[in-house]
Amino acid sequence: MTFTDAAMDFDRYDRIRPIRWQGDHLALLDQRKLPFVVEDVACADSDAVARAIHDLVVRGAPAIGISAAWGAVLAGKGVQAANGAEALERLAPALDRLQAARPTAVNLMWALARIRRVMAAAGAxxxxxxxREARAIETEDLAANRRMGALGAALIAPGSGVLTHCNTGSLATAGFGTALGVIRAGVAGGRIARVYASETRPWLQGARLTAWELLQDGIPATLIADGAAAHLMKGGAVQWVIVGADRICANGDTANKIGTYSHAIAARHHGAKVMVVAPSSTVDMATPAGEGIEIEMRDPAELLSVAGTRTVAEGVQAWNPVFDVTPAGLIDAIVTEKGVVERPDAARMAALFGPGSAA
Structure with a gap:
């Protein structure tokens, strides 16, 4: 079997669907309860979807955008309007609440912008x-993930070890995943021999979600503490750090889960490479550099407890940014469904995505 043939064998590694439209409600796999409880949250209106996005029932930039699109469909229930423009005016408050649920993930704004655009031109x-637009956003994401899986895996030398951070798999997308999709394709194609997942404090997405996803697919993976990554790289076990993104700027600077920047610094020091994998909807050509990204701050209590049990003395303060920004100079490749940008900078990004406007 050639690498291309193996990379195209997606069904074996594509078993999880976290977002399911049920006709009158949206079923979201509750990622806060994994891996021990597999349970859906049923969202019957757009505000329930907004709460689910904010409360991390659903997470991952592409999945957030898809969920928001279906939230817009729910917002249209019961609205009486002669055409799309009139309906859009009445839907505006609900769409604004959806957009405010998570400020950093550009896919959320991108998906709702698509919804607004088609609605403005729609008739009766x-x-x-x-x-139809919500469905298209979901289906296009799955196709993009499979394309990115093949493109990213082709960059990896056979027998490599890879480290991934946070969760970028089926749970974060319509299916297959972004960075985890590359890992799935790389394993199928014989390129990847070892997979390491960092735990990803404070919500433990790597420990709870990525390790669980890989287990479902029969892909052996080793969990490490976030702080163990540099030591692991020092021993030569990791050739690529493969991560997703919540926003990619015009110069290639990338916002991703807190801890990504540290892994990228360690990778550069130890000779490992860094690959960012995200759909083109995550590329924000209207934001020149990482300094322009709003970094979401979450409740400090998330750092002061584990599973609801406080682990820190009363009176201790915490600082809890959800994302950090990895400078383009530390990134070896940005992989999207439109193609690969190696050694990203403003010129290389503009060559693929066009200057000055979101992709």
Whole structure:
């Protein structure tokens, strides 16, 4: 079997669907309860979707955008309007609440911008147009993930070890995953021999979600503490750090889960490479550099407890940014469904995505 043939064997590594439209409600796999409880949250209206996004029932930039699109469909229930423009005016408050649920993930804004655009041009069939666009956003994401899996895996030498941070798999997307999709394709193609997942404090997405996903697919993985990554790289076990993104700027600076920047610094010092994998909807050509990204701050209590049990003395303060920004100079390749940008900078990004406007 050639690498291309193996990389295209997606069904074996594509078993999880975290977002399921049920016709009258949206079923979201509750990622806060994994891996021990597999349970859905049923969202019957757009505000329930906004709460689910904010409360991390659903997480991962592509999955957030897809969920928000279906939230817009739910917002249209019960709205009476002669055309899409009229309906859009009445939907505006609900769409604004969805957009405010998570400020850093550009996919959220991108998906709702698509919804607004098609609604503004829709006629009396605006409900069908709205649902069709939400479905398209979901289906396009799955196709993009499979394309990125093949493109990213092709960059990896056979027998390599890889480290991934946070969760970038089926749980964070429509299916297959971004960075984890590359790992799935790389394992299928014989490129990847060892997979390491960092635990990803404070929500432990690597420990709870990535390790669980890989287990479902029969891919052996080793969990490490976030702080063990540099020591692991020093021993030569890791050739690539493969991560996702919540926003990629025009110069290639990338916002991702807190801890990504540290891994990238360690990788550069120890001769490992860094690959960022994300759909083109995550590329924000309207933001020139990482300094322009709003970094979401979450409740400090998330750092002061584990699973609801306080682990820190009363009176201790905490600082809890959810993301950090990895400078483009530490990134070896940005992989999107549109192609690969190696050694990203403003010129190389503009060559693929066009200057000055979101992809």
């Amino acid at each position: 069939d605006w409900r069908e147009v709205l649902e």
